[in-house]
Amino acid sequence: MRRWRLNRSRASSSTLVPVDATFTIDDEISQLTKLQSGPCTSNLKALRSCRRMPIPTTTMLLAREANYSGQGRFSSADCSHVLGRYLPVNSPSQIDRMNSEAYVSQFSIDGSLLVAGFQGSRIRIYNVDNGWKVQKDINAQSLRWTITDTALSPDQRHLVYSSLTPLVHIVNVRTGMTDSQANITEIHEHLDFSVDGDRDSFNIFSIKFSTDGRELVAGGSDDSIYVYDLEANKLAMRIIAHTDDVNTVSFADETGHVMFSGSDDNLCKVWDRRCVAATGNPAGFLEGHLEGITFIDSRGDGHYFISNSKDQTTKLWDIRRMSSTTKSRTPRTYYDWDYRWMDYPAEARNQKHPCDRSVATYKGHSVLRTLIRCYFSPTHSTGQKYIYTGSFDKCVYIYDVVTGANVAKLAWHNDAIRDCSWHPYYPVLVSSSWDHAVTRWEFPGSPADSAVKRKTSQRRREGHP
Structure with a gap:
């Protein structure tokens, strides 16, 4: 029988205990987080007498009914202040179970769809609004070893998937056909990222759509970043970016001008x-990790991002701290290890990079065996006040951005959790594990299915994507 446990079902500033007593974070990110997840200042007339933090929901509702804000409704910060304390840590239930390891699980932008990718050539798209039923069951083409990444286009019409080849395949999600077998029931057009047409030349580990849906950016095992022009249907740019595998790439914000990359050379x-077309050089370097980077997630403001690393940490970065050159090499290590099959050496855990430019470091989870991913929590429901990550130790970890506290630890799976995704508007989190299961976590007692459906339908009526 499966067993599951949790640290807390409700986050409160009075109960948060920092992981490290010396944990510090700069004033700007603290203030930004407070502005996004704190009550609206125009409500302070009603809230001034309340000594409790976070402000009770009943008090917030009374202030809204009295219209102290002058807006007749909650601000986005008010919503985050109320919803951000309700963490999706209870009632784990299985969405699906396949016959191979689950590598990817990602909600669409509006939360109406969930994409899950499995090692055994399968990708499933679940309709969240319709009881998590399978909307598209994709049998992948030209798979080598596993699905490494998937991405939905911003308009949610197309899905791309990558494997350990230079080919990325694209599937029309809106055809109405549930069974999508590559080039049998549906055409899976391939996009060739190789420069010379050699389909064994490198592997793709990470792929992302640009905000306008016109381009794809990918990171590969040949130390390079690739940009593919979907309108012209050709490779637009190759950047020889690192001195080792590029495991992760991400856009800094919706403009698409600035990108982040992370590599096994330990650098972000x-x-x-x-500028890069003319110079071929990065705008800057960010040092601090002692081992390879497995994933990067942007905060979306053009300044901050987080990275997961094989040194068993997540780091928060501000690109305004970047340097134009690397000041030093990673400290010399006196141990020999391979993260694919060995535990991280105990003597390495207390090492620090002499030129660490990160804003903060979060510890507790385990980054081993696979490219485990980390993310900022959603803007709408939490004000991005949390960071969450999968872990090799079969759990999902949730950290408070400002205090560094591990506010929740989600345990239910029987194997490593490579990916996880927090619903953009509701306290629901999905985790995908090597135990073949895709699992849904909720806030205690919340009717997630009907609430998610209601929230998505409301946003569509209001004209939101």
Whole structure:
């Protein structure tokens, strides 16, 4: 019988205990987080007498009914203040179970769809609004070893998937056909990222759509970043970016001008596409990790991002701290290890990079065996006040951005959790594990299915994507 446990079902500033007593974070990110997840200042007339933090929901509702804000409704910060304390840590239930390891699980932008990718050539798209039923069951083409990444286009019409080849395949999600077998029931057009047509030349580990849906950016095992022009249907740019595998790439914000990359050379780099074509050089370097980078997630403001690393940490970065050159090499290590099959050496855990430029470091989870992913929590429901990550130790970890506290630890799976995704508007989190299961976590007692459906339908009526 499966067993599950949790640290807390409700986050409160009075109960948060920092992981490290010396944990510090700069004033700007603290203030930004407070502005996004704190009550609206125009409500302070009603809230001033309340000594409790976070402000009770009943008090917030009374202030809204009295219209102290003058807006007749909650602000986005008010919503985050109320919803951000309700963490999706209870009632784990299985969405699906396949016959191979689950590598990817990602909600669509509006939360109406969930994409899950499995090692055994299968990708499933679940309709969240319709009881999590399978909307598209994709049998992948030209798979080598596993699905490494998937991405939905911003308009949610197309899905791309990558494997350990230079080919990325694209599937029309809106055809109405549930069974999508590559080039049998549906055409899976391939996009060739190789420069010379050699389909064994490198592997793709990470792929992302640009905000306008016109381009794809990918990171590969040949130390390079690739940009593919979907309108012209051709490779637009190749950047020889690192000195080792590029495991992860991400856009800094919706403009698409600035990109982040992370590599097994232990470096995070910042790229300005308006300059890189002429110089071939990054806009800057960010040092601090002692081992390879497995994933990067942007905060979306053009300044901050987080990275997961094989040194068993997540770091928060501000690109305004980047340097134009690497000041030093990673400290010399006196141990020999391979993260694919060995535990991280105990003597390495207390090492620090002499030129660490990160804003904060979060510890507790385990980054082993696979490229485990980390993310900022959603803006709408939490004000991005949390960071969450999968872990090799079969759990999902949730950290408070400002205090560094591990506010929740979700345990239910029987194997490593490579990916996880927090619903953009509701306290629901999905985890995908090597135990073949895709699992849904909720806030205690919340009717997630009907609430998610209601929230999505409301946003569509209001004209939101």
